[in-house]
Amino acid sequence: MQLTRRSLLTRSALLGCSLAASPLVTPVSFAAAPWDTRLVVIILRGGMDALDVVQPYGDPEFAGLRQSLSGGPAAGAGDLDGFYALHPALAPLQPLWRQGELGFVQAVSTPYRDRRSHFDGQDLLEAGTAGLGEASGGWLNRLLQQMPGVEARTAFAIGQERMLLLEGAAPVSQWAPGAGLAMSPQAERLAGLLMEEDPLFHNALNEALELTRQDMSLGGLDGAEDDAGAGMMDLMKAPKGGAHTGIAAYAADQLRGDTRVAAFSINGWDTHFRQASGLKAALGRLAETILELRQGVGPDIWGRTAVAAVTEFGRTARENGTGGTDHGTGGAMLLAGGAIRGGRVLGRWPGLAEADLYDRRDLKPTGDVRSYLAWLLHGVSGAGTAALQANVFPGLDMGGDPGLLL
Amino acid sequence: MQFDGDLVEIRFGAGLSPLQPRPASAEQMLTRLQGADEMAQRFPVSSLEDAAAGVREFRRLSKDRKRQEGQRGYEAADKAFKSYRRAHNLARFGWHGQRLLRHVHARDGFRERLALFWADHFTAQGKSPAMRVLAAPYAESVIRPHVAGRFEDMLIAAATSPLMLHYLDQNRSAGPGSRVAKRRKRLSGLNENLAREVLELHTLGAGGPYSQADVRQLAELFTGLTVSREAAFIYRPGMAEPGAETVLGESYGGGKAELEQVLSALRDLARHPATAQHIAWKLAVHFTSDTPEPALISHLSARYQESGGALLPVYAALLEHPAAWETDLRNVKPPFDFVASACRALAVPEARIAALRPGQINRLLLAPLTPMGQRWEFSGGPDGWPEEDGTWITPQALAARLRWAMAVPRRLAQPLPDPRVFASAALGRFANERVQFAAGAAETQAEAVGLILSSPAFQRR
Numbered sequence: 001m002q003l004t005r006r007s008l009l010t011r012s013a014l015l016g017c018s019l020a021a022s023p024l025v026t027p028v029s030f031a032a033a034p035w036d037t038r039l040v041v042i043i044l045r046g047g048m049d050a051l052d053v054v055q056p057y058g059d060p061e062f063a064g065l066r067q068s069l070s071g072g073p074a075a076g077a078g079d080l081d082g083f084y085a086l087h088p089a090l091a092p093l094q095p096l097w098r099q100g101e102l103g104f105v106q107a108v109s110t111p112y113r114d115r116r117s118h119f120d121g122q123d124l125l126e127a128g129t130a131g132l133g134e135a136s137g138g139w140l141n142r143l144l145q146q147m148p149g150v151e152a153r154t155a156f157a158i159g160q161e162r163m164l165l166l167e168g169a170a171p172v173s174q175w176a177p178g179a180g181l182a183m184s185p186q187a188e189r190l191a192g193l194l195m196e197e198d199p200l201f202h203n204a205l206n207e208a209l210e211l212t213r214q215d216m217s218l219g220g221l222d223g224a225e226d227d228a229g230a231g232m233m234d235l236m237k238a239p240k241g242g243a244h245t246g247i248a249a250y251a252a253d254q255l256r257g258d259t260r261v262a263a264f265s266i267n268g269w270d271t272h273f274r275q276a277s278g279l280k281a282a283l284g285r286l287a288e289t290i291l292e293l294r295q296g297v298g299p300d301i302w303g304r305t306a307v308a309a310v311t312e313f314g315r316t317a318r319e320n321g322t323g324g325t326d327h328g329t330g331g332a333m334l335l336a337g338g339a340i341r342g343g344r345v346l347g348r349w350p351g352l353a354e355a356d357l358y359d360r361r362d363l364k365p366t367g368d369v370r371s372y373l374a375w376l377l378h379g380v381s382g383a384g385t386a387a388l389q390a391n392v393f394p395g396l397d398m399g400g401d402p403g404l405l406l
Numbered sequence: 407m408q409f410d411g412d413l414v415e416i417r418f419g420a421g422l423s424p425l426q427p428r429p430a431s432a433e434q435m436l437t438r439l440q441g442a443d444e445m446a447q448r449f450p451v452s453s454l455e456d457a458a459a460g461v462r463e464f465r466r467l468s469k470d471r472k473r474q475e476g477q478r479g480y481e482a483a484d485k486a487f488k489s490y491r492r493a494h495n496l497a498r499f500g501w502h503g504q505r506l507l508r509h510v511h512a513r514d515g516f517r518e519r520l521a522l523f524w525a526d527h528f529t530a531q532g533k534s535p536a537m538r539v540l541a542a543p544y545a546e547s548v549i550r551p552h553v554a555g556r557f558e559d560m561l562i563a564a565a566t567s568p569l570m571l572h573y574l575d576q577n578r579s580a581g582p583g584s585r586v587a588k589r590r591k592r593l594s595g596l597n598e599n600l601a602r603e604v605l606e607l608h609t610l611g612a613g614g615p616y617s618q619a620d621v622r623q624l625a626e627l628f629t630g631l632t633v634s635r636e637a638a639f640i641y642r643p644g645m646a647e648p649g650a651e652t653v654l655g656e657s658y659g660g661g662k663a664e665l666e667q668v669l670s671a672l673r674d675l676a677r678h679p680a681t682a683q684h685i686a687w688k689l690a691v692h693f694t695s696d697t698p699e700p701a702l703i704s705h706l707s708a709r710y711q712e713s714g715g716a717l718l719p720v721y722a723a724l725l726e727h728p729a730a731w732e733t734d735l736r737n738v739k740p741p742f743d744f745v746a747s748a749c750r751a752l753a754v755p756e757a758r759i760a761a762l763r764p765g766q767i768n769r770l771l772l773a774p775l776t777p778m779g780q781r782w783e784f785s786g787g788p789d790g791w792p793e794e795d796g797t798w799i800t801p802q803a804l805a806a807r808l809r810w811a812m813a814v815p816r817r818l819a820q821p822l823p824d825p826r827v828f829a830s831a832a833l834g835r836f837a838n839e840r841v842q843f844a845a846g847a848a849e850t851q852a853e854a855v856g857l858i859l860s861s862p863a864f865q866r867r
Contacts, residue, residue: 045786116602117612119789160779162797179777179802181809187853190844191808191860198862200799207801267786272599273575321595322578327602359618
């Protein structure tokens with residue numbers, strides 16, 4: 001191919017046309033969203049200790065297992081229902097519980113067993129399959145593949161982290177707030193030309209340019225940018241602490257428009273040592289995130305919002321020798337939002353007597369976290385149970401409807 | 407197989423440089439690897455031992471300040487601590503500059519790549535303000551001396567380094583039946599984090615032939631590996647669980663608790679066929695593609711087993727296999743490698759980096775890695791950074807690469823090179839027609855350089 005300036009101009013005109021026609025840049029206000037209820041999925045990476053978050057203080061074995069990590073209302077936890085109590089760091093969410101906008105499912109897990117690797121555990125949680133390597137991509141993307149009217153803006157993966165659960169054939173968007181790109185029009189065209197034959201780079205570039213325009217129209221970035229040097233450097237500052245609230249605010253912005261699904265992760269749940277301080281910090285971030293979402297979408301959309309926070313596995317029932325807990329099996333999932341039928345801790349409680357534990361060490365899972373997620377997707381999007389069991393979570397038996405939504 | 411100097415420098419080295427001739431042969435690369443570590447001598451980074459002295463001083467001043475709280479001496483103690491803490495944290499930026507200069511000037515870029523690869527394989531990070539700066543000294547003392555040696559020596563160095571013991575919570579792990587536990591000290595019990603990661607990440611791999619019982623037994627065997635008050639490695643038999651432990655069917659210890667039993671288990675793990683397979687797979691992914699050819703993996707794994715984990719023969723196997731020489735560029739450079747190879751292509755002068763204040767090094771060269779998706783020295787977990795191309799080239803991370811490429815080179819190389827000359831300096835025979843066109847069609851020199859660095863041809867290897 002012989003490239004000349006003339007052929008470049010023709011090519012970029014073509015590129016311009018195809019960009020405008022691409023679903024990525026179709027103005028969102030003209031699109032018909034495929035359903036109304038908003039869904040936010042938060043992956044809690046590191047294995048959250050279900051027993052410390054939703055403390056089964058009514059179980060006679062609990063106090064003995066958790067000696068330095070004592071729990072229950074006597075240690076400052078908020079009583080939920082006379083059996084479970086909420087970790088004090090989630091106290092800011094207690095009003096949501098009282099309003100029926102916060103609930104939990106206790107003692108659930110993926111089918112992942114015995115190896116207790118974070119990375120495999122997370123891959124399986126996000127793949128939504130029964131075993132590792134059974135499908136590429138994630139369950140949330142496969143849901144989108146089932147639904148008519150889905151376009152790239154329907155679902156957003158937010159933040160710098162990879163979100164496997166949204167990977168797959170359905171178009172999705174990803175962005176980190178404040179990541180904008182400001183280039184001269186000529187540099188934009190030439191960058192497009194350079195990347196044109198490399199789909200990975202080309203798609204990412206087009207998305208970045210489009211989302212930058214959107215950020216600018218939201219006032220998130222200073223658009224006037226003539227001395228590329230100084231301005232670019234300002235854009236390059238690393239995100240400061242509190243990134244989780246920035247992500248939540250960005251998610252809320254999108255959910256107020258035509259976006260129906262937002263997914264991101266909150267890290268810091270791997271509490272092998274001195275869990276008391278580590279878990280407190282992580283739960284604080286989780287509570288702030290949920291409150292930021294609620295405030296950001298506003299009361300009307302919050303009433304049509306369901307938030308689900310899930311983790312790859314729980315931790316050992318018994319505290320370890322260093323004030324922490326090691327990798328376990330059964331965990332808890334958190335549900336929040338005005339669309340949630342909250343104020344309840346769902347899930348069948350297996351008990352904490354040694355014989356009731358999984359492998360004599362972990363909380364025994366009595367339910368599959370995927371079936372709760374499947375019922376949630378059913379309620380949120382209207383996807384049929386047959387498609388959910390066959391395609392979204394292949395081979396899953398959803399069981400009875402736990403009635404997660406109002 | 408045709409030895410290809412441009413390709414070898416891009417795929418196995420630090421990238422093309424206008425200052426350095428390409429390697430002439432695989433033999434030459436391996437010979438250099440066995441020779442002196444020229445770059446470590448020319449651009450020194452603190453050893454772990456020296457840096458640990460800094461950790462002690464940090465803690466001493468911090469304690470002193472606490473002791474003075476509410477007393478007359480507080481102000482002076484507070485000032486002393488804060489000024490020390492500042493210098494302590496700034497050291498990290500200086501080391502970062504040194505490590506980038508190694509990439510700019512290395513004759514054996516392969517060594518720089520291997521040092522990064524193994525430091526990532528044995529990821530260890532400080533979790534407290536005093537320890538947080540130690541990642542570079544750790545790579546310097548624990549990883550770098552072993553990159554051309556034996557895998558088991560590197561494994562032992564990593565698993566007994568104070569930073570790893572601290573990072574994976576081993577330092578406080580004590581056997582439930584140990585002398586320490588019997589004295590009922592606070593927090594004296596087992597922690598299985600290091601044992602698990604040694605099996606899953608460092609040796610056998612997540613799919614490897616071990617069970618939870620092996621994790622537990624290895625955790626018991628590891629009790630006693632800990633960190634002294636002086637922030638150095640120490641083996642404390644008083645923390646060790648009495649009795650023998652069985653890991654993968656092999657029994658260790660039983661008599662007096664000794665470090666040698668732990669080392670012997672680590673050596674056995676290092677020589678295990680599953681470890682050979684795991685390391686072979688990791689090397690193949692890192693140097694060739696996200697989905698490496700099975701033939702390459704088995705070739706590397708077989709050589710690893712033959713050599714008993716001596717690494718040079720494994721590297722030789724990599725450089726001799728045709729699958730390593732596919733001429734299309736595939737893997738995306740991670741952000742550090744992207745920035746380092748850009749500095750190499752720009753031939754950033756030593757004096758230029760030396761003239762930067764630590765804060766400037768951070769602003770120009772370190773902090774920009776975070777929006778590219780790589781908060782340097784703070785990966786999300788002990789599995790280190792991902793290899794998949796798709797994780798690096800997201801819209802937000804690609805935007806960060808473009809921003810850096812357009813804005814920073816002019817601050818590092820003055821004057822900027824002629825873009826057309828730069829295109830072939832940076833890409834050699836991979837400077838395709840599109841790159842050459844963009845180099846000539848950009849409106850400014852800075853944009854032209856930025857575009858060349860942004861091209862997939864530069865960002866892949």
